[in-house]
Amino acid sequence: MLTGVTKHDPRTLSKDPALAALRSARFKAYPHEHEGWGIRVLPSPDLSALSPDTLQLLVALGVQDRPPIHAGEKEVMLWAYEQGYRVCTDDRGAYRTLRALICGALPNVPPRALSVVGTPGLLAEQMARGQLSDANASALWSEVQDVWRWAPKSSLQELLQGEYW
Known part of the structure; x- marks a missing residue:
């Protein structure tokens, strides 16, 4: 699920327990707190419902010479590719991979009009x-x-x- 922020392990957020608890609370509030900004948390895509091109993208994201992409970012990329969503990511590897996708630089994956910021x-x-x-x-x-x-x-x-x- 893309709702991983509600399951975030506070211990990974800081070595200071008080700061970790504060950051965890902010992460948990994030999806609801920012709905007014048009930010939505989506369920994981159903692989059986994805187009062949999107499945090809999933294969391309697993290629060894690409930057490593976490499961959550992969799901966002699949949704964006399938639905034409704009992606906001601060993960540098995900950002670069999306730019490559937009430019048609991922082998066997047809480019689509997407935007990333x-x-x-x-x-x-x-x-x-x-x-x-x-x-x-x-x-x-x-x-x-x-x-x-x-x-x-x-x-x-x-x-x-x-x-x-």
């Missing part, structure tokens, strides 16, 4: 629309960094200067 990119879009100030966007990015221990430590402005996002 990272959290910094979403924040940049909101700033460009005038819906978030630079300070508010930076504060939100700091919250992401507090919750997600693998988040890049760079500031939002530094990240937006790079190619990834």
Whole structure:
């Protein structure tokens, strides 16, 4: 299930038990807390209902020379490919794999019109629309960094200067 955030092991979030409990609570609240932003948590795709092209994508995602992709990211990619969803991922391997998929660089997988963005990119879009100030966007990015221990430590402005996002 893509609802893995509700099953997240707090011990993996921090070595500090108090911080781990806080981060776990934030993860558990995430799907419901952000529904107003259009973020939905979906069930795992039923493999028997996927198109042959999507099944070919599943095979391609398991190829050894691709970046390793976690099961949750694979499910998101399958749903996006099947349904044409936009993907927001901060997993660099997943991001690069989706870019390769969009560009038609995955062997035996027909490209489809998809889009991929990272959290910094979403924040940049909101700033460009005038819906978030630079300070508010930076504060939100700091919250992401507090919750997600693998988040890049760079500031939002530094990240937006790079190619990834």
